[in-house]
Amino acid sequence: VHRESPETRVSASVLRLHLYHSSNEGAECTVLTYPPGDYVAEELCMEAATACSISPLYCSLFALYRQRDALWFSPNHMFQLDQSTSEDVFFRIRYYFPSWYSGGTSRAYRYGVTRGSESPVLDDFVMLYLFSQWRNDFINGLVKISDSHEAQEECLGLAVLDMTRTAKERHLSPLDVYHTTSYKSFLPKDMRAQIQNCNFLTRKRIRFRFKRFIQQFSQCRTTARDLKLKYLISMESLDKGFYTETFKVQELSHGPLVLLVAADTGVQWCQEKLKDSEQELQTLCDFPDITDISIKLASKEGAVESRVVTINKQDGKNLELEFLTLPEALSFVSLIDGYYRLTTDAHHYLCKEVAPPRLVEVVTSHCYGPISMEFAIHRLQKCGNKRGLYILRRSPKDFNKYFLTFPVEVCGAVEHKHCQITRSxxxxxxxxxxxxxxSSLQELLSCYQKETVRSDTVVFQFSRCCPPKAKEKSCLLMCRSNKSSEVPPSPS
Amino acid sequence: TMLLSHRSFLSKKIWPIIPTPDSKFQGLFTVYGGNFQEWLGHTNGGLWVTPALLYSEERPAPLEVLSELIPRPSLPS
Structure with missing residues (x-):
């Protein structure tokens, strides 16, 4: 992987990685640029995350997206670019958990060590990123929004929030923004066109009511952060298109289908010809039901490109779905695989064709993902804090650091130490x-497992690894909002 | 009655119902006196109040691999 990236001259750059984040105020978006070379999607995501202050714990919610053909890339995708090619990709939140902001009984959260120590799905950095991403999708009409009266009022409400937020960030009054920027520029482009088509009097009435409300709203006591939060909450209820992906497939017994994938509902389908009617969505499978996924060439003649994705389920049944192209199949499988890791088992992949390289590395070295120190200590305690026992884990803060956590006895009491491993x-x-x-974590461990080491005055050995357990609950796993009425089980 | 329905048709044409943002902020001023955060919390069945997972900062422990050290007489084996 080439690393002399972002500072190289723009003229030589062929890969542009767009971020919905800016380091300087005013700009909407930052672009990281790369010269010709080979780049793994996962590595690019880590660089993008670092540039946006997004920590490894939250990076698993992101992926790379190409707007041109609405295609998501799997984490192991290799961009191979020479002088003559160029590529524009967006660093986007792909995995979304509805009701992540809620404090009520139906909320999504990350499991905690004990009940009461659950943590939120997102932190503020991710929330602000999501705001910029969804705002972009909303204004540019990337998500089709209904033109009902109800939806139009919601859009106007969003415009009020956004205009007020803009004013706060620029230290102006909302009316100043109203007078310099058309309120319509805060609305989706379809709605802008609809208003444009109204007669003069109606347009004037809409504008007048908007202005009157902006005036009233500016009396509110609020912050830019809360305005963004409300914006996201409203958007989640406005249209599930913001966090639902759809795929067109052929299914053996049903013919052409549309698949819908979202965190709470798993994989659902409807018949393509009835797509926009009120037909009920059928659930095909939920992420925890899946045991593995394979991709093979469709055997049909003529359709050289198409691929059959086989989803094997716990009940012994399987689903066969035919995708028109390999990139579409990989996009779908990496979506399911990612949700599986976020909901069911953080240290497992369902299909090696889309497995993130760092995850493969972690799994083969019996290493934990970026769990918190509390989880590591809790796990060692559960194993009796025995001498020689250790946990290997990725750092929750730094993509290129790992920790060896182990118990030591100091003056009759157990303490835990954390030795750092760095990856160059x-x-x-x-x-x-x-x-x-x-050259690998495994080699490092197999060497030092035979050695005696010393920290301060304590002498010890790393003799026995405490590996991640299958489906172990930790802060890497989400409890979804439609499942959280169940009592959160404490991890054991 | 002809005249009436004609009038309502006309008024709909000239004075149609327009969308306004007001309805999306019910209670903000009347119940919560313009306190946006309080209104937001109540209308969503409570918001998550704890901040994001606060990691306790691990202090990497100093480490020496004994076989890699140059033996010094003062070292305990």
Missing amino acids: ASGEFNLSGAKRNF
């Missing part, structure tokens, strides 16, 4: 304080 840009691993470098 060239992929070499070094245990901080040790001299040698290794």
